[in-house]
Amino acid sequence: MSKPLGLVNRILPFSAVDGPGNRFVIFLQGCNFNCISCHNPQTIGICDACGVCVAECPGEALQFAESGTAIKWDQSRCLRCDTCIKVCPADSNPHSQWLEVELVLEKIRRSAAFLSGVTVSGGEATQQPEFVFELFNSIKIDSSLKHLSTMLDTNGSAESSTWNKILPVTDGVMVDLKAYDDKVHQKLTGTSNVQVLQSIQYLLEVDKLFEVRLLIIPGWNDQESMLQKTAEWLSQQSTNISIKILGFRQHGVRSEYPQLQQATPEVLEKVSSTFQNFPFKSIQLV
Ligand code: SF4
Ligand code: SF4
Numbered sequence: 429m430s431k432p433l434g435l436v437n438r439i440l441p442f443s444a445v446d447g448p449g450n451r452f453v454i455f456l457q458g459c460n461f462n463c464i465s466c467h468n469p470q471t472i473g474i475c476d477a478c479g480v481c482v483a484e485c486p487g488e489a490l491q492f493a494e495s496g497t498a499i500k501w502d503q504s505r506c507l508r509c510d511t512c513i514k515v516c517p518a519d520s521n522p523h524s525q526w527l528e529v530e531l532v533l534e535k536i537r538r539s540a541a542f543l544s545g546v547t548v549s550g551g552e553a554t555q556q557p558e559f560v561f562e563l564f565n566s567i568k569i570d571s572s573l574k575h576l577s578t579m580l581d582t583n584g585s586a587e588s589s590t591w592n593k594i595l596p597v598t599d600g601v602m603v604d605l606k607a608y609d610d611k612v613h614q615k616l617t618g619t620s621n622v623q624v625l626q627s628i629q630y631l632l633e634v635d636k637l638f639e640v641r642l643l644i645i646p647g648w649n650d651q652e653s654m655l656q657k658t659a660e661w662l663s664q665q666s667t668n669i670s671i672k673i674l675g676f677r678q679h680g681v682r683s684e685y686p687q688l689q690q691a692t693p694e695v696l697e698k699v700s701s702t703f704q705n706f707p708f709k710s711i712q713l714v
Contacts, residue, residue, distance in 0.1 A: 433526040434559035437471045437551060441539050445714075447579040447602060447638070449544025452536050454563075457524040459552040461583050462618040463606065465645055465688060467680040470513045471551040473520035475499060481512035481522050490522050501525075519682075529562045537572060545577030545599070554586035557593045564597035579638060583617070584624035591630060600638030601631050602672075607649045608658035616648060625661075632666050639670040639712075644699050646676070646689040655702045663706040670710045673699050 440446075440453040459472045466472065477497050482490045489505035490512060492498075499522040506523075513521045536546060546567060548560050564578040577599040584603040595601075605624060607613040613621035631637035640662060644650050662669055675691030700713045 431529050431562050432556075432558040433528055434532070434556055434563070435474070435524055436527045436532070437468075437521070437524045439532070439535060441535070442542070443547070446547040446549055446581060447545060447600070448577070450542060451579070452539060452543050452546045452576075454532060454546070454548050456548060456551040456553055456556050456559075457520070458555050459550055459583070460555060460585055460619065461552065462519075463583075464616060464685045465606075465643060465676055465681060467677070468551075469519045469680070469682050470516065470521040471519075473516070473518035475516075475520040475522060475524065476518060478517065480515050480517060484511050484515045486511060529559065529566055532563060533566055533570065533573070536567070536576070540573055540576065543576055545579060547579045547581055549581035550583075552585065553580045553582050554590050554594070557586075557590050560594050561597060564594065568597055582627075584627040585619065586627060587623065588626075588630055591627070591634075595634060595636055598636060601636050602639050602641055603628055603631065603637065604641045604643065605658070606643065607654070608661060609649075609654050612649055612654070616645070628662075629665055632669070637669065639672050641672045641674060642699070643674050643676055644691045644696060646691055646695050648688075650691070650695055650699060652698075652702065655699055659703050659706045659708075663708065667707045668709050670712070671703055671708050672712045672714060673703070674714050 435457040437455040437457040443451050443453045446453045455471060457471055458474050462472060477499055486509060487505045487507040489502045491500050493500050501522050553560060567573045567576055567578055578597060579600045580598055581602045606616045610621050673696055675696050677690055696713055700711060703711045
């Protein structure tokens with residue numbers, strides 16, 4: 429049986445912000461949330477070969493594949509101008525590529541000596557569970573790679589059947605909790621948080637929850653009463669949770685959301701002090 433391919437938006441050979449230590453990060457294309465605060469909105473959609481970017485590309489680096497149902501990108505002609513990303517009506521981009529697991533493994537091997545682990549992010553990492561399983565499983569059985577930890581950065585929307593598929597080869601999961609209040613969560617992401625909360629509970633149960641990440645957007649999810657409820661609910665699940673508090677930044681966010689305000693250090697300190705009242709494993713402000 430042929431191995432699953434991954435639709436990859438981009439690869440970062442070294443990152444210090446996508447999990448513990450120095451990490452190789454694979455950003456998958458495609459997300460089932462539509463967060464208004466997304467810093468990489470070009471990772472959300474799947475290209476439907478509409479051709480808008482082909483017509484606009486100043487480097488003539490894009491053309492339809494023979495099938496007419498995909499776009500071919502000629503990297504040697506690309507001017508890196510990002511015009512294709514700006515004009516794409518589907519929040520996608522034509523630079524994403526279907527990659528074989530073995531090709532990704534080869535790239536990891538080149539930097540393995542300097543790495544602590546591999547993180548799959550997105551887009552949404554759990555939208556391509558077959559690829560993630562194959563990649564992580566291959567890392568676990570490869571003598572030159574098995575020292576690397578395998579982690580997922582996720583919006584938490586996967587159901588237990590998906591978790592069951594990928595957790596046996598996953599060392600830890602970082603879950604974004606956009607808002608504890610479901611109405612606010614729906615406004616921020618377009619989706620309910622019911623499955624996200626269930627995922628947090630499930631990951632705790634199977635001891636795979638590495639951390640819960642809270643992206644603070646002033647005026648949206650920084651109300652004291654909601655933060656209090658968030659901290660209460662999380663601490664009721666377990667006090668053995670690492671919390672990471674991040675401030676929203678406008679960089680990369682779609683131009684139709686100019687109303688979102690950056691989180692000041694004062695706002696983040698206030699959020700942190702609310703969480704300090706609860707006995708979590710750790711609370712990190714970044
Ligand atoms: S970034 Fe996109 S639009 Fe610009 S040259 Fe490259 S493929 Fe063309
Ligand atoms: S990347 Fe976007 S603009 Fe280009 S063909 Fe695909 S959907 Fe259309």
